[in-house]
Amino acid sequence: MSGLRPTRGIDGEGANCRYLKVDEAAAYLGLSRRWMYRESQHHGLPRYYFGGKLRFNVADLDNWAQQQRIS
Numbered sequence: 001m002s003g004l005r006p007t008r009g010i011d012g013e014g015a016n017c018r019y020l021k022v023d024e025a026a027a028y029l030g031l032s033r034r035w036m037y038r039e040s041q042h043h044g045l046p047r048y049y050f051g052g053k054l055r056f057n058v059a060d061l062d063n064w065a066q067q068q069r070i071s
Helices: 022-029 033-038 058-067
Strands: 007-010 016-020 048-050 053-057
Touching: 016 022, 016 058, 022 033, 022 053, 022 058, 033 053, 053 058
Parallel strands: none
Antiparallel strands: 007 016, 016 053, 048 053
16 A cells, blocks of 8 residues: 555544545555445445545455455
8 A cells, every 4th residue: 555645543442443535445446536436335335424525444445355356
């Protein structure tokens, strides 16, 4: 994740977690910004809104990507 500066937050258990902006999350997954806005919800990717801004948790992105694996 070189060059990305995730927004920092605290999860429910008090551990540090990282939230990415839409552009950052799209780059992290190798998808388009448009896909992140339009399709992420339809494909079961957890999304968060903080102050009216869409964010994605890095751990959620990793978990979702693992579930997309084709055997």
